[in-house]
Structures are given as C-alpha cells and as structure tokens.
Amino acid sequence: MSDQPPYLAVAERLRQCIASGEWSPGDRLPSRAQLAEKYEVGDNVVRRAQELLIVQGLLEGRAGSGTYVAEPCERLRMVRSWWREQGGGSPFRADMAGLGKRGTWEHRTEAKVPAPPEIAARLGIAEGDPCVRTEYEFLADGRPVQMSTSWEPYSLTGGTIVVLPEGGPYAGLGVVERMAAIDVVITHAVEQPEPRLVTAAEANVLGVQKSAFVTHIRRTYFCDDGRPVETADIIVPAAHGEIVYEIPIDRP
Template sequence: MPEQPPYLVVADRLRQRIATGEWSPGDRLPSRSEIGADYQVGENVVRRAQELLIAQGLLEGRAGSGTYVAEPRERLRMVRSWCRDQRGGSPFRADMAGVGKRGTWEHRTEAKVPAPASIAARLGIGEGDPCVRTEYEFLADGKPVQLSTSWEPYSITGGTIVVLPEGGPHAGRGVVERMAEIGVVITHVVEQPEPRKATAHEAHLLGITKNSLVTHIQRTYMAEDGRPAETADIVIPAAHSEIVYEIPIDRV
C-alpha cells in the first residue's frame, strides 16, 4: 500500500497523544516548530495536520494564541419542521429552547437589491428585479451555529408592514407568519440539502476552518397561488450539528 502523506501521519500521532491523555481538553499544543522538530517535518505539514483535526473537532485554533485541544462538544440538533413554522414567533428560537439553549441572531438587511440570475430563477422573477436581502448569523448560547441569506421579492412585500424581516411590528417572525399578515398564504416549502466545503467567509463566521464540511440547504417558501415568496441559502457546519427533518402526516 502507498505511504500516507506526511500530514496524515502527523495528524494520527497528534490524535493518539490526545486519546492517551497526554493532552487534555483545554491544553495548548506546543508550537508548530516544536511539533515539526519532534516528527522531522516542516511547519506547513504540521499546519495541515492541525487543520484536519480542527475540522474533525479534536482541536481548535485561537487567533493570536495558538492551537488547543477542543472541549468535547455535543452535536446540536437542528430541526427542519413544517410543524415548527406554525407555532408562532421565531422557529429558530423555539428550536433552541427545545434543546435548552438561548437562540439569538445577528442580521443585515438591504432593500431593493437586484436579484442575481440564480436567485431570480428560484423566485420566478426577472434577473435584476428588486429584492430584500437579509444575511443572518444564528447563535446558540452566543456561539455561531448557522448562516442564512434570505431573498424576498420586493413585488410581494414592498410598501407593506413586513417589507423588512427584522423591522416593524412583526420583526423576527418566521416567513409563514409574516407573509400571512399581508394575505400571502404559504402552503409548502421546498428544501434541497447538499454537502460541500465551507468558503473562507463562511468558515470565519462559523469559527471553523476553510474547507470544513457544511450542509448547504437551498430553501424556498411557496404561496398558494404558486409564487415563490422567499428563498434562502442556509449553511450549517456538519461537525457541530445534526439535521433532523420532521414531516407531518395528513390524516385520512
């Protein structure tokens, strides 16, 4: 069999030292130059080994401080549920309360943003048509757990009390509840999940390494008249979360 690349060999040895208790959660690892000297490899090899273990959740990097053995982190349960959207209030906050965590979020909204071709196709509007775009960073007990970029056609919400998802009397409510306030009845939602690697920007916001695995969910809410009322790109780090779908069964 071919030999393993040097960074994988170093990663295995670092993993063994953690498993045997030589380094405990919270311990700071020696510098890359020290580890490189131990295994007779360059610092770039050590860096790649550490990045792999960070992506796997065994290590964590702290800017300006070094690399540490990560504290055990339970995977967060992220529920995708139609039942959830009908409870009222924020679906995310309700989900976090269900697992004993405080759900909050930060956001940035821009109005009348021209729809890119891909978004226009998902919303059934013309390329360049105005939309309200909102970028979200969702937090559980203050730690980032999910990103989302939402697009709503200005032709639906423009001039109404719900034009800004995080402004007005219905700020912070779910899409279903907000749209109902202006007579738009949401009948179903379409979600398309797929695995991919995190971009540098996503990794920075989520506190993970670039190219770590994430689940990208393309979500679109559909109104009863067949119009897409909102579409979003949701990004969830795979190592830190498990995604569960809750699907209601219609009774005969």
Template sequence: MPEQPPYLGIADVLRRRVAEREWTSGDRLPSRAQIAQECGVGENVVRRAQELLISQGVLEGRAGSGTYVAEPRKRVRVVRSAAREQPQSSPFRADMKAVGRQGDWESRTDAKVPAPAEVATRLGTTEGDLCVRTAYEFLADGKPVHLSTSWEPYEVTGGTLVVLPEGGPHAGAGVVNRMAALGINVSHAVEQPEPQQATAEEASLLGIQKAALVTHIRRTYYSDEGQPVETADIVVPTALCEIVYEVPISR
C-alpha cells in the same frame, strides 16, 4: 518514516499548553510573532497550527482581535420541519430552549437589491428584479451557530407592513406568518442540502477555520399557487451543529 510537517509539532505544543492550563478558556494567546520566536519557527507555521486547532475546537479566531482558547461548545441541534412553523413563535428559539440555551439572532436588511441570476431563477423572476435581502446570524448563548441570507421579491412585499422581515408589527414572525398577513398561504418549502467548505467571510462570522466543512441549504418557500415567495441560503457548520429532518407521515 517521513518527518511530520512543522505545524503539527507546534499544534501539539499549543494543545499541551491549553491542556496543562497555562492558557484557559477565554484567554487570548500571545501574538503569532511571539509564539514563532519562542518555538523557533516562522509565523506561517504558527498560523497553520492555530488554524488546525481552530478547526478542532481547541482555539477560536476573532476577527480583528486575535486567537483565543475556545470555550467548551456542544453541538446544537437544528431541526428542519414544516410542522415547526407555528404562529408568533421561533423554531430556533424553541430548539435552544429545549437544550437549556438562549437562542437569538442578529440581522441586517437591505431593501431594493437587484436579484443575482441564481436567486432570480429560484424566485421565478428576472435577473436584476428588486428583492429585499436580509442576512442573519443565529446565536446560542450569544455565540454564532449558523448563518442565513434571505431574498424576497420586492413586488410581493413592497409597500406593505411586512416589507422588512425584522421591522414593523410582524418583525421576527417568520416567512409563513408574514406572508399570511398579506393573504398568501405558504403551502410548502423545498430544501436542497449540499456539503461545502466555509468561505473566509463565513469562517470569520462563525469563528471556524476557513474551508471547514459546512452544510449549505438552499431553501425556497412556495405559496399554494406555486409562487416562490422567499429563498434563502443557510450555512450550518458541521463542527457546531447537527441537522435533523422531521418528516410528517400522512395516514
């Protein structure tokens, strides 16, 4: 039988120390250099062991802070359904409330950002046309569970009270409600889910291992005239969320 890679043995050691409660939930682990010295291995071996345990939910990495014993986390349910677009309400907060968790989000908006080629194609505009870009981190009990980056054509919302998705009198109302304030009826959305591996930035924001499995959803909202009014890239980590699609049946 071939000998197992050293990092698997170190992962077993770290997992056992957590199981025996030498380190408990929320505890910061010693530095990689210290663990490497204690175990007689190189720091790269410790790094690979920690990355494995992060992907398994035993540990969590915090950018610029270190590696910690992960708090127990249950997967949250992310429901995709047009029927959940209700006036002045948040489907995400409703989902979290249903499972006894506090749903919230953090966002950062940049106005007048030139559209990359792919985004322009999805919005039916020209590469370089100005957009309003908003990056979201969706949180359950203060912990990130999925990400989204939204693009809206500036020519649609520019100079109106809804130009900033998270600012003004319609802040946080969602695309459907905000567009309705402009007299635009959003009739449907198209979503394209695809399995991918998390980028380094996504992994850092979500507290998962780089290259961990995520579902990347390309979503575009259309008006009843067929005009794209918003497109988004949604990143849902498999380890933290399950995706459920609700499909209405017409009779």
C-alpha cells in the same frame, strides 16, 4: 496498520490518543515528520489524517505553530420541521429554548436589491428584479451558531406591513406567519443541504477556522399557487450544529 487506507488508519490512531487522554485539549501534536516516522507512513498520509480530524473538530491547525487538540465543542441540534414552521414564531428560538439556551439574532436588511442570476432562478423572477435581502447572524447564548441570507421579491411585499422582515408588527415571526398577514399562504418548502468548505467571510462571522466544513442549505418557500415567495442560504458549521429533519407522515 489495518487494511483501510493509510490516512484513515493514522487518523484512528490519533483519535485514540485523544480519547485515552494521552493528548489533552490544547496540547500540541508531534511534528508530521515525527508522526510519519512513528506510524511508518509518508508525511502526506499524516497530513490527510490531520485534515480529516480538523474537519471533524478534534484537531485545529494554527498557522506557523502546528496542530493542536481542539477544545471540546458542544454540537447544537437544529430541527428542520414543517410542524414548527406552522406553529408560528421563530423555529431557531424554539430550538435554542429546548436546549436551555437563549436564541437571538442580528440582522441587516436592504430593500430593492437587484436579484443575482441564481436567486432570480430560485424565485422565478427576472435577473435584476428588485428584492428585499436580509442577512442574519444567529446566536446561542451570544455565540454565533448559524447565518443566513434571505431574499424576497419586492413585487410581493413592497408597500405592505411586512416588507421589512425585522420591522413592523410581524417582526421576527418567521416567513410563514408574515406572509399570512398579507394573505399569501405558504404550503411547503424545498430544502437542498450540502456540505462544503467555509468561505473566508463566513469563517469570520461564525468564528470557525478557514479549513472548517459547513452545511449549506438552500431553502425556498412556495405558496398555494406554486409561486416561490422567499429563498435563503442557511449556513451551519458542521462542528457546531447537528441538522435534523422532522418529516410529517400523512395517514390514509
């Protein structure tokens, strides 16, 4: 074993067994006790090594059955880009088209939903103020790869042709283009990405294990007078999606 922490050294040994073809996708690994004896470590070291490889998508745990080599999973590149936002249409659909896949989504919208405390703070409105909430499930060739929940102040879009994000003449065209239709000019967005464990509800929608990690992006759009006009929680499974940021450079 090397000088690195024991669980990382064991994880590397397990990774080599997979890379060399000694273990193939679908194969059941030896028991933790057997691996602990083989590598001369404790059971907890093997457990931590396996948990690391499960997070990385190389292994999968099956309740009551053991740990198995996971089937290879294609990671889709999802570009977060202001240029794409300004281009109109759906950035997600553009990403999927670039990968040769059909990007679609399912949605559910509710109007006049009271803003919970965190959403109210992000939108600069009072807690309980009515919002339009839309839940999305994004699909690549029919497979769920991303989900999000969007919130817009009802005071901004109520009574307009864009009150329903997926209804009317601007359905599915994205926040920037929809808001422009009611003379609200979005100038920038702020995104805060962070990794975390998936929730049970998210795992059910995305079809991932309950031990999986996701990238959780809190995104808020701002208009030209500084007001926040939309905020969303975007969830991407770490094993399925690669998040890339494209940053414009202003030349002097």
